[in-house]
Amino acid sequence: xxxxxxxxMFAAMKLRLQNSWMFVAFFIGFFxxxxxxxxxxxxxxxxxxxxxLIVEKGAADLDRLLYYTYVTGxxxxxxxxxxxxxxxxxxxxxxxxxxxxxxxxxxxxxIEMVPKIAFAPLFISWLGFGLLPKVIIxxxxxxxxIVLNAILAFSSLSEELTLFCRSTGAGVxxxxxxxxxPAALPQCFVGFKYAAINATVxxxxxxxIGSDKGLGFYIQIVTGNMxxxxxxxxxxxxxxxxxxxxxxxxxxxxxxxxxxxxVRRT
Amino acid sequence: xxxxxxFAGLKKVFGTGPDAVQAFGPVDLSIAEGEFISLLGPxxxxxxxxMMMTSGLLEATEGTVTIGGSQVKGxxxxxxxxxxxxxxxxxxxxxxxxxxQLEMRGKSLKEFSDKIDxxxxxxxxxxxxxxxxxxxxxxxxxRAAFCQAMVHDPKTMLLDEPLGKLDxxxxxxxxxxxxxxxxxERATVIFVTHSIEEAVQLSTKVAVITPRPGTIERIxxxxxxxxxxxxxxxxxxxxxxxxxxQEIFRGYGVI
Ligand SMILES: Nc1ncnc2c1ncn2[C@@H]1O[C@H](COP(=O)(O)OP(=O)(O)OP(=O)(O)O)[C@@H](O)[C@H]1O
Ligand SMILES: [Mg+2]
Numbered sequence: 128x129x130x131x132x133x134x135x136m137f138a139a140m141k142l143r144l145q146n147s148w149m150f151v152a153f154f155i156g157f158f159x160x161x162x163x164x165x166x167x168x169x170x171x172x173x174x175x176x177x178x179x180l181i182v183e184k185g186a187a188d189l190d191r192l193l194y195y196t197y198v199t200g201x202x203x204x205x206x207x208x209x210x211x212x213x214x215x216x217x218x219x220x221x222x223x224x225x226x227x228x229x230x231x232x233x234x235x236x237x238i239e240m241v242p243k244i245a246f247a248p249l250f251i252s253w254l255g256f257g258l259l260p261k262v263i264i265x266x267x268x269x270x271x272x273i274v275l276n277a278i279l280a281f282s283s284l285s286e287e288l289t290l291f292c293r294s295t296g297a298g299v300x301x302x303x304x305x306x307x308x309p310a311a312l313p314q315c316f317v318g319f320k321y322a323a324i325n326a327t328v329x330x331x332x333x334x335x336i337g338s339d340k341g342l343g344f345y346i347q348i349v350t351g352n353m354x355x356x357x358x359x360x361x362x363x364x365x366x367x368x369x370x371x372x373x374x375x376x377x378x379x380x381x382x383x384x385x386x387x388x389x390v391r392r393t
Numbered sequence: 394x395x396x397x398x399x400f401a402g403l404k405k406v407f408g409t410g411p412d413a414v415q416a417f418g419p420v421d422l423s424i425a426e427g428e429f430i431s432l433l434g435p436x437x438x439x440x441x442x443x444m445m446m447t448s449g450l451l452e453a454t455e456g457t458v459t460i461g462g463s464q465v466k467g468x469x470x471x472x473x474x475x476x477x478x479x480x481x482x483x484x485x486x487x488x489x490x491x492x493x494q495l496e497m498r499g500k501s502l503k504e505f506s507d508k509i510d511x512x513x514x515x516x517x518x519x520x521x522x523x524x525x526x527x528x529x530x531x532x533x534x535x536r537a538a539f540c541q542a543m544v545h546d547p548k549t550m551l552l553d554e555p556l557g558k559l560d561x562x563x564x565x566x567x568x569x570x571x572x573x574x575x576x577x578e579r580a581t582v583i584f585v586t587h588s589i590e591e592a593v594q595l596s597t598k599v600a601v602i603t604p605r606p607g608t609i610e611r612i613x614x615x616x617x618x619x620x621x622x623x624x625x626x627x628x629x630x631x632x633x634x635x636x637x638x639q640e641i642f643r644g645y646g647v648i
Contacts, residue, residue, distance in 0.1 A: 290450050291480040295497035296470030305496060309484045386484045386525055 176356035185360030191345070196364045199342040202258060202330045203372060206265025210322060214270050215315070218277025235274060243267040244332050251337040261333040261341070268329035269322035276318025280311035313387045316380045323376045327369035342368070398424040398447065398549065398581060402456030404606075405442050415606040417442045419456060422600065422609060427579040431592035433638065434602025435645060440585045441477050443607070444551045447583065448474050460549060470498070473547030475555050477585075479538040481526040487513065487537045488522040491544050498545060505544060512540040515570050532559040536567065543574075549581045556586065568594060572620055589642075593634045594621050601641050610641055 144151075158178050164170070165177040172180070185192065221227045221235075246267065250260040284307055292302045334343025342365045349357035381390050404418030417439030424430050432440045445451035447458050449465045458465040460472070481490045491509050492502055513519045516536040526534050535558045543550060555571075556564045572595055575582060586592050592599045593615055601610045615634055617625050625631055 285478075287476050287478040287480050288482070290445075290476060291474075292497065293450055293468045294448055294470070294472075294474045295494065296468060297497040297499075301497060301499075305493065306482065310482065384484065386527070388527070391527070 172356070173353035174355065176359065181356045181359045181363070184354075184356040185363065188357060188360065192342075192360060192364050195340060195342045195345045195361070196368060198340045199327070199330050199334065199365070200368055202261040202265055202333070202341065203326045203368060205258075206262045206329065207269050207322060207326045207372065209262070210266045210269035210273055211319065214273035214318075215277050218274045218315075219281050221274075221278050222281035232278065235271065239271045239275065243271070244329065247333050247336045251333070256337050256339055261330055261338070264333040265326050265329045268325040272321040272325065273315075273318040276321070277311070277315055280314030280318075281307065283314070284310055309384075312384050313389065316376070316384065316389075319376050320373065320380075323373045324369065326372060327365055331365055397426045397428075397461065398583070399459040400443075400447075400456065401459070403443070403446065403453055403458060404455040405439065405446060405451070406454045417446075417605075417607045420607070420609055422612075424581060424583065424598075426581055428598060429575055429582045429584065429596045430598045430600055431584045431586055431596040432600050432602055433586065433589060433592045434607055435604045435642075436587075438602045438605045438607035440602065440607065441553055444474070444553050444583065444585065448472060448551055450474075469549075471547060472549040472551060473543045473545065473580075475539055475542035475550075475552045477553040477557070479526075479534050480541065481534055481538055483526055486523050486525055487518055487529070487540075490526070490537060491540045494541050494544050500545060508546075509540070509544060512544060513537075515574065516540060516567060532563055535559060536563075539567075546578075547580065549583075551583050553585045554587070555584070556588075556591065564591075569620070569622070571595065576619055589635050589638045590626075593631060593638070594626060599634075599638065601638060604645055613637065 162177040162179060165175055176184075217231075221232050244264070247260075247264050250263050254260040254263070288306060288310065292306055297305070330341070331343035331346070334341040335347050338344040342361050346358050346361040346365070349355075349361065380387075384390055400420050400422045402418075403420045403422075405416045407414045407416055420443075432443065434440055442451065446453045447460075447465065447469075449458075449467050449469045460469060481487075482493065485493060488509060491512070492505075495502055495505055510519070513522050516539060518533060518536055518540070521529060521533060521537075526537070529537065535555065539552075539555050542552070542555075556567055559567060568591060575595075584592070584595060596615050599613045599615060601613065602608070603610045613634060617628070617630060621631075
């Protein structure tokens with residue numbers, strides 16, 4: 128990969144901060160309004176807790192929260208990883224095989240219509256409360272966006288580039304690694320990012336349905352115990368988990384396709 | 394091996410049945426080795442189609458293309474093609490894009506390093522060798538694509554409107570660069586352009602094509618000395634050729 132200029136990054140960050148001070152102010156304002164309206168309207172603590180209390184109580188329960196973040200994180204990473212590893216080659220195969228395009232492809236499109244999360248109770252009844260059913264559910268919600276975007280990515284090389292490749296007489300492999308793969312990466316990343324957002328949602332819902340640990344389990348239990356403060360703390364860690372995965376994928380995108388318009392800093 | 398090109402009864406029809414579009418031909422034409430022939434014809438008359446059939450990227454409906462004595466049946470890898478739409482990839486720099494042509498052919502980059510420098514300098518892109526296509530204007534991209542198309546020293550070149558997106562001034566300059574390069578290498582060139590003056594300036598022959606389905610209206614030998622600099626362009630012979638072609642186009646009702 129060619130090197131890209133990293134110097135303007137700090138300048139760009141500064142500029143972004145300058146441009147987003149209103150957003151930051153609004154964000155802070157939102158939490159202030161939340162904090163003081165709970166007090167002002169005298170909302171009972173078992174309904175809604177002010178942010179300050181969420182931080183305080185959450186910190187007191189940090190050990191459990193961190194452990195459950197680890198549990199849910201494992202489900203997310205495994206499900207997502209397996210989805211990437213299986214969906215990418217399958218998408219590639221479907222894009223290049225007219226047989227698969229006429230058999231598996233329509234099947235995948237049909238399955239895509241089914242809300243995958245609806246399978247969660249079944250998987251849990253088949254496989255129990257452990258790690259496996261959650262990984263499968265995360266896998267399911269990640270697999271389809273990746274495979275569908277990969278098919279699109281690998282079957283949409285421009286007409287001119289296709290002709291160019293043929294005119295050079297390059298073989299299948301050389302054409303693939305020098306042109307087809309790099310040309311397909313931006314569209315693949317659309318799938319990776321979409322799946323990254325799905326992953327934590329899938330894990331949390333799977334845990335709601337049946338589990339004895341994890342952030343989804345935690346949120347459900349503490350809500351049942353009238354502890355919205357801890358529920359919010361759980362949501363905070365779940366968000367953090369989702370953002371981390373999304374951040375890693377975005378970082379990979381920046382490193383792999385710095386030339387693409389979605390990544391370029393101007 | 395001689396690199397003359399022969400078209401025999403060459404014809405292209407797209408589609409079948411009532412929706413069929415007869416895009417080109419039938420055409421018989423023989424292009425001698427070292428010739429610079431321009432195809433001049435109204436839009437949609439099948440010039441790009443002819444280029445595709447010549448390079449073996451598109452199958453002819455009828456007739457044959459023969460290059461250097463052997464019939465074209467698949468992609469020809471020993472020729473240089475510059476497509477009408479540029480074939481630069483966004484993830485490589487200008488230089489990287491030129492190198493892509495060599496890498497795809499399994500050629501050594503080291504061997505061609507000087508050649509790349511010279512080519513880029515000849516189209517005034519040496520300062521932009523390390524830039525990506527999106528940092529270039531349309532005309533600069535076209536010049537980069539030109540270098541990409543001819544870096545591997547092809548003895549036959551098919552150039553489909555290579556100067557189409559250039560402004561008049563750059564175009565003038567690249568024209569003389571192109572002429573100089575051609576005079577050095579004496580490759581066989583088929584050149585598509587919409588500019589009558591450009592065709593007359595660069596070519597040994599101009600083939601005027603009729604509106605779709607394109608057939609050859611007239612072949613005009615341009616018997617003027619090379620290099621065709623400013624003086625040649627002001628000569629009465631030059632103007633007479635331009636006038637002759639303009640008359641044909643006026644007959645078509647396209648100008
Ligand atoms: N893939 C295709 N399918 C169907 N028709 C086509 C196809 N490609 C070209 N044609 C038709 O063939 C005719 C000739 O097209 P071609 O691109 O060769 O024209 P051209 O002379 O290069 O025109 P221009 O100067 O505008 O580039 C056009 O009328 C077009 O409609
Ligand atoms: Mg054309």
